[in-house]
Amino acid sequence: MIPLSLSQIARAVDAELVAADAADLVVDGPVVIDSRLAGPGSLYVARIGEHADGHQFAPAAVANGAVAVLGLRPIEDVPTLVVPDVQDAFARLARFVVDQSPGLQIVGITGSSGKTSTKDLLAQVLTTQGPTVAPVGSFNSEVGVPLTVCRVAPDTRYLVAEMGADGVGHIAYLTTIAPPRIGIVLNVGTAHLAGFGSVEAIASTKSELVAALPAEGLAILNADDDRVRAMRAVTDARVLLVGTSADADLRASDVRLDDAGRAQFVVHGWAAEPVAVALRLAGAHHVGNALAVLAAARELRVPDEQALAAVQAAGPVSRWRMEIFDLPNGVRVVNDAYNANPDSMAAALRALAAMGSGRRTIAVLGQMLELGDISLAAHEQVGRLAGQLGIDVLVAVGPGAEPIGTEAQADGVSVRFVADVDAAHEQLRGMMEDGDVVLFKSSRDSGLRYLGDRIITEAGGVVPQ
Template sequence: MISVSLAWVAMAVNGELRGASNPQQVINKVSTDTRDALDSALFIALKGEQFDAHDFISQALAQGAIAVITQQPLDEQTPHILVEDTRYALGLLGAAVKAEVAPKTIAITGSNGKTTVKEMLAAIIGQQYNVLATAGNFNNDIGVPLTLLRLEAQHQYAVVELGANHAGEIAYTTSLTRPDVAILNNVSAAHVEGFGSVHGVAKAKTEIFQGLPEDGLAITPYESEYLPCWRNVRAGKRLQTFGLSEQADVRASQIELNSLGQPTFKLSINDQHWTVSLQLSGLHNVKNALAASAAALEVGMSAEEIATGLANVAPVKGRLTPMQLTENVTVIDDTYNASVASTKAALDLLGSYQGTTIMVLGDMAELGAEARAYHEEVGDHAIQAGISKFFTLGVLSQSASEVFNGRGGKHFSSFATLVDEILQTITQRSVSEHVTVLVKGSRSSHMERVVNALQEHYKSASLQGDQHAC
């Protein structure tokens, strides 16, 4: 964070500075969590439905915090800034720091692929410039301002991920971010529970365009039923499309996948054409690369820098990360999260592998009243993708394996029996052919346990083999 004074902070958050013997006391660190190192930090006491950090103000001060932003008056010996709403104050402070540093900013939203596009852009821009990118999944109304507060004077670019689970959230976070470029990566059945329908998701994601300046650029997928809506919203303003269609402004052609499902393709923007190869697996990552390329070109990156940056992006743990457990056994870890669209994309990738293919799926969360129907849709897609086996664990996911029943579909009531069945199938099939297992589910399903169990099994088997080696 840039260095600012207590008085500057108070003005930025429309608060009243109290108890400060030195209003020019310098602040260069902000925290909302007493588990952080709080020495010389400004502590913001957030209050939510199930927590109230005002209960930990004394602890924060004892740990070295030099001032507090609070909704409750403190004693006059304690430096504090009194505000009506600390959560709103956090947003105001993040926006003020962003305005002070004034980096060229790209904001990204969408049902899927936000983090991947963010990583792609950070890799492209980071070759030449200092860039700040969202860490982890800090993409909600708390995470976005905390991301902006990480800005330093040397940051020339910011790549900020905007997520949402209810209408109005992106309108708020884009008002803080004020991007120069806004990417709406896609719309699908993700977090439907908070929006009522996929149409509600689309409407909420479109809020990202509200933060753009008059000459700002909106980037959207060409192959979307919502494109006419976005064009209407952006009437008279700049909008660029990406996709596989020849009509898309930024497009891919001549796509080829290697044995790991990693694509090489020709990227075309206007009359520029160049070849791109990705370390990331899956056809869907071609579209992610197109979105990132459009934004990167807009902020001044060259075709060569874009191609090199994209090629340097390695898989993020839990996002279609392939692991070779033995010569004949591959496990693909896609346990970071799951939506209908991302699960279909994972199935398409799995279907491209030779030999026995096993899909292991936990529940896809936050799909609302149509959750079972969405799981059945995924089961149908698995059939179309030509998957050999479809194993499920959870409550909702059973609907997917039931659709697949009779073709190698099976539901499990316990983690242990699921892992045993996977290992048994691998043992039977890997003697004569390659076996690929893809594990996926929403975070609440904790499907990473399956990946960890498979890794541990083969690690133990390898160690035992070493002990008996000559």
């Protein structure tokens, strides 16, 4: 974080400073919500969660080097910034950091799927030009965004802010913490439909990012999604369309996947002549992500040649998102089980089919959560797609995945129904052979990402820590 005295922070968040010398103590380390991550110069934010009161861990945070604690009440022998609302103060602190960084360029990214992969891709491009801060993993909430913003240092040039939402108004709130000049909207899907109630409510919420852009800003919209395209009506910023549609300003054609599932395409509108692009990232869905990143890079004055090279050189960063492991036993594992919705499930199955040319394909699929009333139909649709793509074997894990398996079986796929992750593990151990391509895909709480890691390590592979 930019160095700030406790007196500066107290004024910024309207805090009462208790048991601290405001003139002597300076926060110049990370802002943390986990006392175990505190270090010299840190500020520990004592949040009260569902299972624990962060104030209990304040002494441990200070013992680890934290300068002070941001909390609701004084803590004995602990320098404390006492506020009536910790979340509000945390957000105000992050905004203060932004306001103290006048040269900072902020890009906001939202969408029902692909946010994390796109922010990873954009961060890899921008890092070639200057110090860049981007979220760790999927830090895209009212907690994750201020945590990310507070990592901004005096020399930070770019901030990539991933913005997620569980309800209407959430993204508008996040834009008050990290006000973007460039906004990217990837898609509007059915993720978290149970919480929103309708796809229209999801679209309205995603459009909050576009509505927050200044007139001199840029909205980068997916031309292939009608709901995203319509967001041009809610912004005063310039609009640039990306996608495969004929009127896209940056348009992709000739999209295909190689035998490793990596996307290749031709981009129009980038140079005087069409340019061939080959990504290291697996899945056709990365084509739209890459176009959005190229558009943002150009707006931020990254030289075209360097932006194109960086996009093609970029690899996966965040865990469990189309991670590919070629194991010593000849099996290829694709671990894409951090999250799932109908769109991302379809993209993963298509990538599996592309990788499976001449090889047996095994899809290990779990339930897609938070889909509300469309859940049954969405799971059945995934099963039908598996059949249409010619997936050889499908392992349906848990009762929630049974509709996937039932539909796939009706379309000729060999299906194994298993009760849970442990049963799936036993099934796979007796099934996998040299040459197989095995996909793990489910919502995070279904647990398949850890099953994928288990299969990988048992075969002698190494997963990132």
